[in-house]
Amino acid sequence: MISIFAWIVQILFVPVFSPLLVGITKKIKAKFQNRQGASIFQPYRDLWKLLHKDEIVSHDASWIFKFSPYIILSLTIIVGASIPLLSLATKNNYLGDFLVLIYMLALGTFFLALSGMDTGGGFGGFGSSREMTVAALTEGGLICSLLTLALASRTTNLFGIVNFGLGFHLQYLPAIILAFFSFCISLLAETARFPFDNPATHLELTMIHEVMLLEHSGKGLAMMEWAAANKFLIFLTLAVNLFFPFGIAVSLSLGSLILAALVLVVKVLLLCVGIAALESFTAKFRFFRLPDLLFTSFVISAIAIGLIF
């Protein structure tokens, strides 16, 4: 009974709470800017509103454009269900490998970029080009930062990594902290946050992620926004749970699950404040300075791997 409950939570956690996370991030940013800001539940209302609007599809679009939102949203739900969230009991050996996770998300990025090019608009294609440039260069840092953990714990399974991390290993701490920094750079790139991209703007010449959604409307836009929120929550959860796994339920009881949920919320919120602060106090980088940051991420994680022995 409790295991069924744990699995339902595992599967629904990411899609249900991701809009909330976006709402909270926006709220924190508003506070930093001395604004009142919208309610933290506004993203849910936005999704509901978009789902009840008519959709306009460009004449030039093909089935790729219409199909992309479905596959992108589904992939984020699948990945969200196979990462360590609250308990180790929902481990799965099938999709829990970190390379599977990265490449499943890459499949989503592939369709996202194609749908940006599909309508032949002036903006979409450039967004796709920039998105793929950033995504391609992020891969090295992303894989190597997770590899640091995998080498310490001798498994590439995310649940195995968490299980290992729960026993505190002081000798790996410097490597883990370095890898965490590297992962955070990849996180910002993958989730289209500052200094890579500005999530708050449309119609800016340097935008990356938002510009690919420009042609979507109605349900297509709702799914794309939802998928982006899912991805944001997935990456934040990975950052806090893989690198600082304390609090995750080992045994399966209602009490431990609730405790794990509370700890997770606190950890994610802390990171969320960090990101909101970063977005409020720094400026976006020039596009051609982004590769430096991404290569730095790769080099940091390579050093981190060197510290594991």
Added chain:
Amino acid sequence: MFNYLLTSVGLLISIGLFLVGAVGALLFNKNNKLANWWGNVAAIFGSLVALIFSGSILVSKVPQTVTLLNGSQFFNTTLRVDLLSAFFIFIISLLGLLCSVYGLGYVKHYYNKYNLGVLGFFYNLFIVSMILVVSATNALSFLIVWELMSLTSYFLVIYEHREEENIKAGFLYFIMTHIGTAFIILSFLLLYRETGSLDFEIIKNNLANTSGLIQNIIFISALVGFGTKAGIIPFHIWLPKAHPAAPSHVSALMSGVMIKTGIYMLVRIAFDILPSTPLWWGVIVLIIGAVSSLLGVLYALSEHDFKRLLAYHSIENIGIILLGMGSALIFLSLGMKSLAALGLLAALYHTINHAVFKALLFLGAGAVISKTHTRNIEDYGGLIKYMPRTAFFFLIGSMAISALPPFNGFVSEWLTFQSMFNGVAALSSLTKLLFILAIGALAFTSGLAVMCFVKVFGATFLARPRSAHVKEASEVSLSMQFSMAVLSVVALALGLSAGWAASMFASIAVSLKNLNNFVPAISSTFKLVNANDLAIMSMPVAFGAIIVVTSIVGSLIYIVTRKQKVTHNITWDCGTNLTPRMEITATGFSRSIITIFNGILRPTQQTGVEYRDAHLRYFPKNSSIHFGLKDIYSIFFYKPIQELFLKVSEKIKKIQSGNINFYIMYIFLVLIGLLLIFVM
């Protein structure tokens, strides 16, 4: 009758069918249609028989030997098909079969333009020579069929001989492949010197006392020789020129399997023939793999010729295969044989995967080119509306080569990653650092490959047509669609059956002498692949999850939004008519990555302006910009070598005075020298 095909007779029947196809096509060359059907149908049946034959060996795991004529140990015609050969024959005949079916429809556009009999002749000989290359047992007969393969492919490259560029490409290929062969001959001669035999089986068993230096020379010259055929950087310069010149189904075979014969012999020599493996062999192969994969994909990104772009991806994928092979060699030299088996298994898996999706992509490219009559990606656009099925198959090929799950490319890249992860985990100091860099190279490579195929697919099939050619395009013939469909299914099947395929390829890897039946560091069931207990994953579940979740999401969204309208209209036109000039081009798409990597790629640009009045330079008529890359290989590698040769020749020229007295003196001096050597 059927049982015959499973014995060594099957191989002979298959070879016979190809020869009948070759000769018949040449005889009927006056009749386009007959020559086409005769050549391709014979190749279809020949491939089918070889497919059944090699498949049965892979299943039964019993090597087969067939002797055509009794020969000496210097030359014999014995064909031996062990597991490794059977694996390569399987790939060759699978692609041979599908490319021939495709060819039935594809070569129609050559009717009355080029001689189809000649095409059928060289095409059949080309396939059969590849089969013979991977089953030859004697160095001399190997060189003969190797040369046959090089020559037939050369004639296929220059088949469209009325285009100047193809002749040039063919010439470069001819030169490069023979430089490669020279190195191969050197390594075979050294093997002969050490063992007194040209028979691979005898050589294999008599090399134990060979000095390390000789073994190193043998390995290096084999690496250069077979690497030239495989297209490793910097010996790759022929590949992006020659592959696009050939007819598309031949390009598919060349990129899919011909360059793999180089990989076959490298595996054979490094894992089966040479007895010991120093660490630095693996290090060199790993470095070559990392460099080839990363540079291959970067050059592909900057390329706008459809087929040349795919050719650069072949270099990238050969690099990925070498990453697996290099890590296997490193493990082998350190005595970690079960990890070596894992690395070699990853390399073999990627070999068949690359053959499948690269053939699919080349066939798709051929379909597009046959309808639009241009290879320039910038002239396409919007083809998904004119050729929907080709577009779908090409999309599957793009996902497979970009290593996206649940297709086959992902599985072999995953295995390659895992074997290199083991390298980082098990080794220390410099080798560890090398593995970290190789992992980084593979990670960036796969990211850039996704980018490149977004570019190719987007620029070719999506948005609005950018030239009039596209609007005249229509779906290709059924035989061409059939081949692409089968290859798409195989690409998916090789991904889903990862567990089964991995154990199959592992048994091939451990059948080689140096890995003598060690248990590979992998265990797998149909559902799961488990590499060295470090990693575990399941492709059928990934595929199932994608299908199930997408359908649930789709139905839920449908229920919520069923009352909402979907209108098709013009969007974001900003009050003007949308034209193809507004959409992004392939050049624009890859420009940012070229700018980022400008230290490596060395982009060039030339601008030109033409004025209406040459004296009064106020009114420009048109201006042009030409983007390109500096050819750093000819500038820094081939040109200096050429200059060195010229300089040395210039020096030697001085002894050629033209005076007969001098020449007589030279003869006299040589005679005295020889006498001195022999007397002393």
